[in-house]
Amino acid sequence: MTINADPQELAKFGELAHRWWDPESDFKPLHQINPLRLGWIQQLCPLAGKRVVDVGCGGGILSDSMARAGASVLGIDLSTKPLRVAELHAMEAGTQGVEYREIAVEELAAEQPAGFDAVTCMEMLEHVPDPASVVRACATLVKPGGWVFLSTLNRNAKSFLLAIVGAEYVLRMLPKGTHEYARFLKPSELAQFCRDAGLGLQSSRGLGYNPLTQRYSLGADTDVNYLLACRRAP
Template sequence: MKSNIFTAKRPFSTSHSSVDSEEIKKFQLLAHKWWDEEGEYAALHSMNDIRVPFIRDTLLSMSSNYQLGNPLSGIKILDVGCGGGLLSEPLGRLGASVTGIDPVEDNIRTADRHKSFDPVLAERIQYKSSSLEEIVEDSMETFDVIVASEVVEHVADLEMFIKCCSQVLKPEGSLFITTINKTQLSYVLGIVVAEKIMGIVPEGTHEWEKFVPPEELERLLESNGFSVRSMKGMLYNPLSGSWSWVQSTSLNYALHAVRAGAPPQPHATDTLPETDVQQHSATAGTAGTVPDSAV
């Protein structure tokens, strides 16, 4: 549903393009339509009604230190595949410091232009035309939160994408993903009905082969140092133009995962031979502590 195509052919390399030029051409045609709430991205606009509270409430439940009116103040969020800024802006209004990246330059121009109308957002949000892996080297363990909403179904190398998320996320940071399950039902409703019959999203937006089953996504996350904390189904009603939470994940679903914390630092007695510990203790003063240089 979203125009974010990361191929990750050369991970962590900035000297080669990491995006599919043909896909970029396709989505550039719609770059000026992001903020048309009745247009091709209407379903993404209405998704904010449930995905923004999901992100906000999950983060607030993990911390008691927040400001009324700006509950996400002090939190650094990376919006991967930000498009025209549909999700970046409401997160910025909640007080977060948001970095939005997207490989389609016209999307970034649209996002920059739209945020410029609000001086508060202009200070809180910055956009960059880039793929995820292109920013890894300069953004190691930089962000408290990553959001990848309607993105992973467009990724060519999903495992590499998850690894990059782990690289730029701080220990114990949160990753939020919304995407489409790979089922017969999702093919019928997500492609045949939504694209070909009703035109809810532009035809050709999705490839069913790239849809991601939740069990596969959870396996990839856990194998790359994440712990999945919650997962729930999402359902879009084209008649009302609204989203709702449902128990079934057979169509769309959202999940929250947390990156594992930093490994505990080894104690001096775990790294020094017993005789060395005794010698250091004898010279460290009456407290018998080991100097920092010995660790």
């Protein structure tokens, strides 16, 4: 199987792995938005007792929080160092109900079709060569009636200015080179990937940032960061 990953992207996040759980590090935005995305997931799909796979889990920020919410979580990624950091954090924090594997989502989908109540894939689609393949694999992994949660960046002038120029070069919220504009996805494009994979769109939210208060919030504006919730037909 051809691995749907960019070696440069894997290396980039591998080099930053030791900073993953420092809330004031390069991953500060992930720590700040995690309560918002976890709350949104919980509203639509209460996690207690659910079996969940977190695709592109990195150092495990979302995986860990979903396990603490009562889910049985498998975090998967193809970058070795962040996975080791995730495992170490779970051990040190005493988090129960979470495990990690270095495996491609397409490979896991072939291994465990319809094996999960919910699938999350957050801030990952803009880093892979073939995002549609990831969406298809997520649809295969989820049980009939189950939920798939996705998030990524919109592709337009506003997102270029705010997510790349603003976040990486002006405010320095993210390391330079974190994102490649050409890989951003319009909501209509991602929604089409979902429909093609047999997923029905249920909800969408935008993720906004206020530089004055330095706070994130969920709302209706999907111009920059956005989240989609889909369900597989029963």
